[in-house]
Amino acid sequence: MRFVDILEKKRDGQALTTEEINFMIRGYVAGEIPDYQMSALCMAIYFQGMTRQETIDLTMSMVHSGDTLDLSGIPGIKVDKHSTGGVGDKTTLVLGPLVAACGAPVAKMSGKGLGHTGGTIDKLAAIPGFSSELSTEEFVQQVRNIGIAVAGQTKSLAPADKQLYSLRDVTATVDSIPLIASSIMSKKLAAGADGFVLDVKVGSGAFMQDLSQAQELAETMVGIGQGAGRSVVAYLTAMDQPLGYAVGNSLEVIEAIETLKGQGPSDLTELCLTLGSEMLVMAKQADSIDQARDMLDQAIASGAALDKFRQLIVAQGGDPGVIDDFSLLPQATYRLEVKSDHQGYVAGLDARTIGNVSMHLGAGRRHKDDAIDLSAGVLLHKKVDDLCRRGETLATLHSAKPIEQALVDLVQQAFGFSEAADSSPLVLERIAAE
DSSP: OOOOHHHHHTTOOOOOOHHHHHHHHHHHHOOOHHHHHHHHHHHHHHHHOOHHHHHHHHHHHHHHBOOOOOTTTSSSOOOEEEEESSSHHHHHHHHHHHHHHHTEEEEEEEEOOOTTTTHHHHHHHTTTTTOOOOOHHHHHHHHHHSEEEEEEEOTTBSSHHHHHHHHHHTTOOOOOOHHHHHHHHHHHHHOOOOOOEEEEEETTSSSBHHHHEEEEEEHHHHHHHHEEEEEEEHHHHHOOOOOSSEHHHHHHHHHHHHHTTTTOOHHHHHHHHHHHHHHHTTTTOOOOOOOHHHHHHHHHHHHHHHHHHHHHHHHHHHHHGGOOOOOOOOOOSSEEEOOOOOOEOOOOOOOOHHHHHIIIISSSOOOTOOOTTTTTTTEESOOOTTOOOOTTEEEEESSSSOOOOHHHHHHHEEEESSSSSOOOOHHHHEEOHH
16 A cells, blocks of 8 residues: 555545555554655645545544543543633533532543633643643542543543644644544544533634534534444534633633632533533433533532532642632732723624733743743623723733733724624534434
8 A cells, every 4th residue: 555545546535445544644653654745635635625434534543543541440421521722711620520520420631722722731730739640540540539530631642643733733734624523533532531522612712713614523523423432412602702701821710610609600601501411411410401400500509519629629739728719829910901992882802812812911822832821811801792881991911021002902902892782692503413
């Protein structure tokens, strides 16, 4: 078998066989297929696409390019959640403990943030002492002991994906649905959970800004999961404005804790209840979405969800005192209020702009090796549909360094105003296997 023949076949729009895809991934990981040939194949896939079976085969080949986690020693149906990335998306910090408190084991592998979107591991790093570096044995044992673990993705899981993504990033082939879907699902499947709830973000602050593309991505990932024998449900959710009011690592930890106390923002709370209900039904801890939602509400009201978060912090070496004393979290040296020059209802709040401002304040990375300021970020005071008077505070900027006027101007420009409120839904669509 010659790689050039595979390349020619895909260039001409033909479907690759399972054997050809396995040959391709094995050869690339082994260093036998050079970057220039794999780059050409990625570009061919970008233009010609892949069939559902090709995409499933590509995903499974990447899954088996490295280690896979065996979670069979953990009782129950293990469930996981994945978000395609957004601004202010601290959902895992709330959802993981909440679902685990209701009896569903949550084995969560998460990543660091890059660009205008944040990463769960960065947020947890704001908790003094918290370590996301767990061995496979420690990860599995912790889920057995307390029902939840959140750890960084190991290099040994789906190494082919890491190599392919680095190549796609410099060859303008990131925006390919089959390549995106196989990248996400290869890591999820290698991490060993029995079922997944996918949160596919749509809007200005999301990777997918077009609804039809987001639908296609969700349907593709659900199909991959079905082909791999896993339960997968996807939700399309709005990301035109940040989720919640806090954007930035320490600020988002505070908002997550407030949500677990039952005092969080309505959009974050609603999203966690929606995704969490699906996870509980998938894990067979509830017979219906309505029953699951009641269980989640009760876990918040009783304090069980907050206690589960406390257990998670302790288990991974963090200081549980942050739950009652937010001053133990990293605090910004500089804080600057951004005032409104307009009056009216907030009609728009560009999530990407707010995410970029947060990144420039120090909360995010332009490059994957950048250090971040855990105290930095944007705390919003107004969101879409809120009435705002001239001179009221739109947001407070947090940073360890003096704050430039240009960032204040960007925040003001991110807000749009109208004479009347006009709300739009948070959850746009549910997509499941037929």
